[in-house]
Amino acid sequence: MAAVPREIAAFKVPKRIHCLPALPRDTQGKVLKRQLRELAVE
Numbered sequence: 001m002a003a004v005p006r007e008i009a010a011f012k013v014p015k016r017i018h019c020l021p022a023l024p025r026d027t028q029g030k031v032l033k034r035q036l037r038e039l040a041v042e
Helices: 033-041
Strands: none
């Protein structure tokens, strides 16, 4: 995370990074973005 500000513009640097063991997916294999947003709020 320390190297990020040197590589990209300041407004593009993420405020938080969440590490998950796996992305939540539906039966078709699509990523469930709504669940990701809910996890980010917590």
